[in-house]
Amino acid sequence: MTGMAPAFPAIRKALPQIGALAVVLLANWLVFPGFFDIRLQDGRLFGSVVDVFVRGAPVALLALGMTLVIATKGIDLSVGAVMAIAGAVAASMTNAGHGLPLTILAAIGVGLVCGLWNGMLVALLRIQPIVATLILMVAGRGIAQLITEGQIITFVDPALIFLAGGSFLSIPMPVVLVILMFVLTLLLVRATALGLMIEAIGVNLLSSAYSGVNTKVVLIAVYGWAGICAAVAGLVVAADIHGADANNAGLWLELDAILASVIGGTSLLGGRFNITLALLGALIIQAMNTGILLSGFRPEFNLVVKALVVLAVLLFQSPQLMGMLRVTFRRAPK
Amino acid sequence: MKIHTLLAGAAFAALVGLSTAAVAADKLTVGFSQVGSESGWRAAETKVAKSEAEKRGVTLKISDAQQKQENQIKAIRSFIAQGVDAIFVAPVVATGWDSVLAEAKDAKIPVFLLDRDIDSKDKSLYMASVTSDQVEEGRIDGRWLVKQTNGKCNVVELQGTVGSSPAISRKKGFEEAIAGSPGVKIIRSQSGDFTRSGGKQVMESFIKAENGGKNICAVYSHNDDMAIGAIQAIKEAGLKPGKDILVLAIDGVPDFFKAMSEGEANATVELSPDMAGPALDALIAYKKDGTMPPKWIKTKSTIFFPDTAKAEYERRKSLY
Numbered sequence: 001m002t003g004m005a006p007a008f009p010a011i012r013k014a015l016p017q018i019g020a021l022a023v024v025l026l027a028n029w030l031v032f033p034g035f036f037d038i039r040l041q042d043g044r045l046f047g048s049v050v051d052v053f054v055r056g057a058p059v060a061l062l063a064l065g066m067t068l069v070i071a072t073k074g075i076d077l078s079v080g081a082v083m084a085i086a087g088a089v090a091a092s093m094t095n096a097g098h099g100l101p102l103t104i105l106a107a108i109g110v111g112l113v114c115g116l117w118n119g120m121l122v123a124l125l126r127i128q129p130i131v132a133t134l135i136l137m138v139a140g141r142g143i144a145q146l147i148t149e150g151q152i153i154t155f156v157d158p159a160l161i162f163l164a165g166g167s168f169l170s171i172p173m174p175v176v177l178v179i180l181m182f183v184l185t186l187l188l189v190r191a192t193a194l195g196l197m198i199e200a201i202g203v204n205l206l207s208s209a210y211s212g213v214n215t216k217v218v219l220i221a222v223y224g225w226a227g228i229c230a231a232v233a234g235l236v237v238a239a240d241i242h243g244a245d246a247n248n249a250g251l252w253l254e255l256d257a258i259l260a261s262v263i264g265g266t267s268l269l270g271g272r273f274n275i276t277l278a279l280l281g282a283l284i285i286q287a288m289n290t291g292i293l294l295s296g297f298r299p300e301f302n303l304v305v306k307a308l309v310v311l312a313v314l315l316f317q318s319p320q321l322m323g324m325l326r327v328t329f330r331r332a333p334k
Numbered sequence: 335m336k337i338h339t340l341l342a343g344a345a346f347a348a349l350v351g352l353s354t355a356a357v358a359a360d361k362l363t364v365g366f367s368q369v370g371s372e373s374g375w376r377a378a379e380t381k382v383a384k385s386e387a388e389k390r391g392v393t394l395k396i397s398d399a400q401q402k403q404e405n406q407i408k409a410i411r412s413f414i415a416q417g418v419d420a421i422f423v424a425p426v427v428a429t430g431w432d433s434v435l436a437e438a439k440d441a442k443i444p445v446f447l448l449d450r451d452i453d454s455k456d457k458s459l460y461m462a463s464v465t466s467d468q469v470e471e472g473r474i475d476g477r478w479l480v481k482q483t484n485g486k487c488n489v490v491e492l493q494g495t496v497g498s499s500p501a502i503s504r505k506k507g508f509e510e511a512i513a514g515s516p517g518v519k520i521i522r523s524q525s526g527d528f529t530r531s532g533g534k535q536v537m538e539s540f541i542k543a544e545n546g547g548k549n550i551c552a553v554y555s556h557n558d559d560m561a562i563g564a565i566q567a568i569k570e571a572g573l574k575p576g577k578d579i580l581v582l583a584i585d586g587v588p589d590f591f592k593a594m595s596e597g598e599a600n601a602t603v604e605l606s607p608d609m610a611g612p613a614l615d616a617l618i619a620y621k622k623d624g625t626m627p628p629k630w631i632k633t634k635s636t637i638f639f640p641d642t643a644k645a646e647y648e649r650r651k652s653l654y
Contacts, residue, residue, distance in 0.1 A: 032542075032543055034542065034543075037619045041570070041571065041572050042570075042572065046570075046571070047542065048539070048542045048543075051535075051538055051539065051542070055535055055538075149377075150374065150376070150377060151374045151377075151654065152530065152559070152589070154589060165570065224519070239533060240534065241530040241531050241534060241562075241563055241566065242566065243530065245529060245530055245531070245559075248527075248529040248530075248531070248532075249531075265398060290539060291537075293524055293535070293536055293539035293540075293543075294539050294542065296522055296543070297522070299493055299496050299523070299524050299525035301497055301498075302525070
């Protein structure tokens, strides 16, 4: 019993997200009774609920980095374009005959460089994050197109394809990568003082600098980490379609990543973040997408349904609205 | 009014006479304002335009607008200033062309629209538009499927971007073609946004929703890229694309021919990248004896099958 006590507030805090996910999954099960059916296909878990995790992986990966960036009161609009660049680099490298380790290293290295660039614009030149990262959002897709020359570069290297199509202990690789990156991120920010510094910067940059936090280094590192997360997401997406599609890879996914962070309760004003809940946010978004596809609705409704669900989840997190409801319900029984 | 018409007619006759003389004297120069090179198909269109012009002894000046209308308008103005014999435009958007095309008309330079149409009340602003019949493309796929399956097939449809004109037209054409066969039904239809990953994700959900794909006899995709994604989804579900589920699409990109040659896809209707060829033919005929081309020059929509896929793939590889 005593062991339960510290965990209880955390679960209580996560209630809106867990509730929303449960409701969306339940709705999926209602429109498609086979939703929770799982079987093994070629040694890999296979089913609609597995799709939610696999298809949600790119946004989940982006959300890991995005949440930290948002916690510093920043935002990174370039992650979608960085995905495209990383995918293009990986496809070119593997087609040039390089092995998997070098290919992955190059893709992640490019992602890191992109992230550091953003970080330097924000931390050293003091450009507003939304403007600083907008530069790479626009130019980055152009860079990716230059690498691919506007074509979709396809590859057949089974090692690279394994990153999306393979599995480890029957768990699809994209999910394995998310877990890996999640644990890594969690260790970085919660096993060290880094998380505290990030929150301090988000609350007040100047006063954290005065209290001895090296704000420049922390900021650059956070944007660099977002770049790395985006590169891993880019690898997964490219491996998934066996090709680098510079025009479409990661297109608008930065917005889904921001949404996942916000659904996860991270404040856009900075200073407060929770990467576990951001992952739940990514799952809620994807559960919705998968549900819409299974429902057989006409595609014209896709975005409307999505908007309504997101609105509902965010309303549930509004302290004002919840307070009003509580008051109304207390009065009602009289 | 009458005098105006007469004058215009006389001017027109004089122009025809003059330009006929010009053809005899030296070769034609055509300015081509291309959208950009955003896709493999677009790059192929530019390449084919160059070779078709060379074949006919026409000098082709190409200007790449990098997806910007203002660049296209600048290019058209500079072509007018250079006094080219004709202007080809692949318009990036449908509106906003009236004033610059009126300038070309005043300069008596015929304009041909390639691949896309424009929204303009004044159809005299251009001589002809060369585009494919996207409804017909859908019809061809639909007819083939009806014949191939003896009028009995559950089809899932991968739509293009919601609201885009190819998605609307290709859906319409396919539905027309299968309307006479009650056994051929579209059981599911969703948008895959014309992308490979979109097609793959939508197909995955279709397979799960339709009894592990056992209810699906064919997938009809509004473009080849989505179909390539769908093929991967079918394979990952442990089914054989091209056999367990027929795959038919539209566009004719090299990767789809590759899939056909490997037996994983069944048919594609080519969206010909040769838009300049028919325009050049119309221009040459007009310059020779004043033959007015039809307002809409339809490019041929040809359906391709696995038997010729390998050769077609080799032929296209260098083009794209």
